[in-house]
Amino acid sequence: MEIITERITVATRGNSDVVNLTDRIAAFIRAHRLQTGNVMIFVSGSTASVSTTEYEPGLIKDIPEAMDRIAPRSHRYHHDDTWHDGNGHAHVRATVLGPSLTVPFDGGELLLGTWQQIILLDFDTRPRSREVVIQAIGK
Amino acid sequence: MEIITERITVATRGNSDVVNLTDRIAAFIRAHRLQTGNVMIFVSGSTASVSTTEYEPGLIKDIPEAMDRIAPRSHRYHHDDTWHDGNGHAHVRATVLGPSLTVPFDGGELLLGTWQQIILLDFDTRPRSREVVIQAIGK
């Protein structure tokens, strides 16, 4: 059994941008010739999250809109008293969705559904360069 | 240390049905005589999630009702422009809750709270047969 850790940088547009990471994760598994195990995807930062969705144009609009109802940008957040950076909503969203995801693989393939992609969600208010940790445990 | 992967099929009624998986997961750990480690539960699909709750009749109604306030079915979703299948709310809910959960075990027992059960939540609009991956790492 092996543990392999890699850090990648992902450019986002912020503002609840949804970025499809699936191909990079699948390539990572293949490059290391892993057959069975799981891969953890973790975003280092407190205004972004990792999850899955069907990556299609409608949901890429629906998810930001839904997040704006769940934790509205227009609301007043105490966080602004500390930093005045206007991204309190981004922090709340990131805490609710969480920074990590674990996906199993077998036969060298991610065990995702056919219409299920791994996504990075960046809730911050500006384009960011995100550090994402990919860590596989398996053989 | 071993990695053991199993896929099970779980029948749901959809519409935010909450299914208790705890006994199946505990049986899986026992069947493989694992003592210490963790088990990951992952649902392959983008309209379902995995989490924990106290599995009792009140919460089994409260959770769907709460999800209908968090991401209302009645809202208009762009996802319907793509597929016209009326389940945009189900996708949003699944992204917010996430598809995977990891639970530790020790002494051959899941380290859940007394009133804490492992659940599959199916947000789709119809009964589904769900593929759930159970993967234990341990010894």
Add this chain to the structure above:
Amino acid sequence: MEIITERITVATRGNSDVVNLTDRIAAFIRAHRLQTGNVMIFVSGSTASVSTTEYEPGLIKDIPEAMDRIAPRSHRYHHDDTWHDGNGHAHVRATVLGPSLTVPFDGGELLLGTWQQIILLDFDTRPRSREVVIQAIGK
């Protein structure tokens, strides 16, 4: 590769108290001289969750306030018909955020962002003594 499991007790004030666990998790990794791997943090109980945030005074108020909009305490929950303990909102919040988190480490250090801390959120209506499982897999 090793698996190390430890259970710690964390005192909380309930009512969406947010407790910073980062130092304890970092100390656990150092104490066992682990270099590469990941650590899972799991709260045994169905009215608490684990996630990350920037641990600063503003967000420590924002997160409870946001959770009170997402799953209001004032709402009537069926859970109260079962137990009459007035914490239906706490259960719903815990299911949405989830009980577990996985954080990678490398070079003996947690791969968190600079302003990203590991937190326990206790949604129950009273102070609690929480059992939290910390489990590292690595070498």
